[in-house]
Structure formats: structure tokens, C-alpha cells
Amino acid sequence: MTNPSTATEPESAQMEALDAWSAKLVREPMLNAPVDVICISSDSESTSAEKSSGVETIRRKGRLGNVIHIYVDDSSEIGPAIQSAIAQVQSPLVVLTDTSSEWNRDIIDRLLRAVDGCDLAIGARPTSKKLTKCNRTISAKIRGWIWGAGVLDPLSPYKIARSEFLKKFPIQSKSYFANVEMIAKCNFLDALIHEELLPAAPLWTSPQFGRRVSADKRALFQNPLFKMQSVSESVEEE
Numbered sequence: 001m002t003n004p005s006t007a008t009e010p011e012s013a014q015m016e017a018l019d020a021w022s023a024k025l026v027r028e029p030m031l032n033a034p035v036d037v038i039c040i041s042s043d044s045e046s047t048s049a050e051k052s053s054g055v056e057t058i059r060r061k062g063r064l065g066n067v068i069h070i071y072v073d074d075s076s077e078i079g080p081a082i083q084s085a086i087a088q089v090q091s092p093l094v095v096l097t098d099t100s101s102e103w104n105r106d107i108i109d110r111l112l113r114a115v116d117g118c119d120l121a122i123g124a125r126p127t128s129k130k131l132t133k134c135n136r137t138i139s140a141k142i143r144g145w146i147w148g149a150g151v152l153d154p155l156s157p158y159k160i161a162r163s164e165f166l167k168k169f170p171i172q173s174k175s176y177f178a179n180v181e182m183i184a185k186c187n188f189l190d191a192l193i194h195e196e197l198l199p200a201a202p203l204w205t206s207p208q209f210g211r212r213v214s215a216d217k218r219a220l221f222q223n224p225l226f227k228m229q230s231v232s233e234s235v236e237e238e
Helices: 010-013 020-024 053-061 078-088 105-115 132-146 180-188 213-222 230-238
Strands: 035-040 064-071 091-097 120-124 159-162 192-197
Touching: 020 064, 035 053, 035 078, 053 064, 064 078, 064 091, 064 159, 078 180, 105 120, 105 159, 120 180, 132 180, 132 192, 180 213
Parallel strands: 035 064, 035 091, 120 192
Antiparallel strands: 091 159, 120 159
């Protein structure tokens, strides 16, 4: 045991208790914690998720937990489907992706390293055109001002989160605006969010939230929900 009177300056600094503000910015590293994968697919067969690039990449990394398949079509309600999948997550970490996106070792390494110090890590896909970079930066600032979700790539299929945090709130949006809602609610509940540029990922595409996005935005403005409702609360509302 180190004698405090003889400890070196770096050792003394490590022994000092963090102040309240600094403590909010610290997260315990996840080390080799398993990673569940929520995989969205337009294929009703769950084997499409098991064989997807993201699942295979995490499996080769030796971190794969459970794979949770979400089948979506034009009539699907995206947010409730994602929330139902999150409720099934058993591992400390969860990746949210789809079956069509290509993954590689660089992507998963960057996300795992980022989530060691935050609650939600988003991998932003690259773009090489200056005008596109400018436009998406402006869009991100507007999205951040209105919704509190000022990230460059809200629809990125490269997201990893501490699963415990995602279970704190409901997802109301029925369109792919559920991705913006998730980021906004994490931010509102004081999550640490990190966006990592992924140079080895496929190119960024402009967000397309779907036909229900206007109704989702209106509902979130009028009645945003930030905590999970108990069965008794739901019965009282009815």
C-alpha cells in the first residue's frame, strides 16, 4: 500500500476524489463486455441478421452476445419496434445497425474505444464533397438547436450504446425519426454522446426519415415522454 505522505504527484492526483462535475463526465470502461446486436432488416428471415456484416465483424472480435432481429416493411412502426428490441437486450452494450451496411475492423474498434468513455457512440459516415460537408454541418446545427440532437449522421447504422441507458425512456416515433428522438432523449437525460468520424465506412447519404416524420415531430413537440410508464400509469391514462 502506498503511503500518502510519500506518494508521487501523479499518484496523489489519482487518489483525490473527483468533484461532482468531473464525476458526471467519467464512465467505467467496458473492457471485454459482450455486445448484443439489434439488426433491422426488410427480410423476414432472422438468418439475414445472423449473417449480416455487422454481426460477423463483432463475432470475429470475440464480443458478440445475442442478435435481435427486427423485420420492417412500409407499415412498420420503427420506434416501438426498436424499443421492443431494446427490452430484450441482455448484454451491457448494444449495437444498432441493419443487415445491408458493411462493417469492418476499424469501425468496431473505433466504436468500442469510444463507448468506453460515453453512453452513446455514433459512427459518422464520411463525405468527400465540400458542399455536402457544409450542408450537413448546417443541418446538424439546426437539428441540435431544435431537437438537441446535433450530430452529423443521425441515421448512421453504426451506433453502440450502454444498454442500461437506452432502457430509461420510450421511443415514440413511428418513422426513422426515431433515431433523432433517441439521440435527443439521451442528451436530455444527460448521457455522454460521442460522434466518431469513420473514414473506412461507406459514404454518407442524406437522411430520409419516411412518410410519418411530420406526425412524429408534431407528437414529440406536443407530448414528449422521458420515462418508461408502469402498467398502473398506463391504466390510469386509459
